[in-house]
Amino acid sequence: MTREDYGSEPPMPCFFFSHGTTANIMKKTPVAAYWEEVGRQALAQGVERIVVFSAHWETLNDEIRISADPHPKKQPVPWADPTVYKYFDSNVDVNLAGEVHDILKGAGFDVKLEKDFEEVHDSFMVLKWMFPGGKSLPHVVVSHNARCDPGFHLRMGEALRPLRFRKTLLLGSGGGVHNLYRNNWPQIVFRRDSAAQGRPPEQWAIDFSEGLTSVVVQNSGPGLRRGISRLMSHPQFRNAHGTDEHYIPAVVVAGAAGHQDDTGTKNYVGAEAWELVNLRNMQYQFGDWPKAPHVTPIRNSIRDIKVGA
Incomplete structure (x- = not known):
């Protein structure tokens, strides 16, 4: 990879968002307020495009797919x-889809453009809060591979790292602790309130999430890649993730943010929230914004950000 492949712009940070339950599309939570602040910073810092690594889009064999439908349907949200959400303009960038395709193809991946795409809440819910004006920055969604091999997905992120130097935000949408088999469902079923914590979260959820935060904030460069991938062998990983797909976007982001040249960069914890007792929605920023404020502000209250501002 030559310097010319990266361009002349300073790199944009990467983000891993825990998108939580679909209830978050209706209520402005502290996490939604953080997403909105990331969107505000993206506009102010000159971001022109977004690549979303999806937890909910899984492809088989060794294949990766990229959304290339200019007018995707939105999967209904329970x-x-x-x-x-139905009138929110997702603003899919077909040209960016082709660029991502060519980069991954050149890196040896079996990659295809998906021209008949149904967008899922892990992308449009986040983008809706990031851009409350009703239209996203141009974006594409990239699937993960169903084998959920960390080495494979680290290489994906590494291949797409040059986009950070081309005014492009790389964003993984998944979950820090996301095991639907270990959640407490009565509050959402009977009260329609996913955030009602009737009791404290279980220790395994705390242990894994604190381990993830430690890896993110205490590592950079290749150490970040090693740490994020090794967490898939953490004693509490299978409790925290009954299946792997919501963790894999964090691995892709680590590939994009953990190059040797990223050694010494800082990573940050954003807003967080608990849902369904054991679902922990953590947000992370990898690297600094090029201009001040270099770290996305965390608002003390959701009232600090006006709806539609």
Whole structure:
């Protein structure tokens, strides 16, 4: 990889968002307020495009797919008023899809453009909060591979790292602690309130999430890649993730943010929230914004950000 492949712009940070349950599309939580602040910073810092690494889009064999449908359908969101999201303009960038395709193809991946795409809440819910004006920055969604091999997905992120130097935000949407088999469902079923914590979270959820935070903030460069991938062998990983797909976007982001040249960069914890007792929605920023404020602000209250601002 030559310097010319990276371009002349300073690198944009990467993000890993825990998107949580679909209830988050209806209520402005502290996490949604953080997403909005990331969107505000993206506009102010000159971001022109976004690549979203999806937890909910899985492809078989060794294949990776990229959304290339300029007018994708949106998958219906349970317990949500469709008018909240159906008119949001996802603004899929077909040209960016081709660019991502060519980069991954050149890196040896079996990659295809998906021209009949149904967008899922892990992308449009986040983008809706990031850009409350009703239209996203141009973006594409990239699938993960169903084998969930960390080495494979680290290489994906590494291949796409040059996009950070081309005014492009790389964003993984998954979950820090996301095991639907270990959650407490009565509050959402009977009260429609996923955030009602009737009891404290279980220790395994705390242990794994604190381990993830430690790896993110205490490592950089190749050490970040090693740490994120090794967490898949953590004693509490299978409790925290009944299946791997919500963790894999963090691995892709580590590949993009953990190059040797990233050694010494700082990574940051953003807003967080608990849902369904054991679902921990942590947000992370990898690297600094090029201009001040270099770290995305965490608002003390969701009232600090006006809806539609």
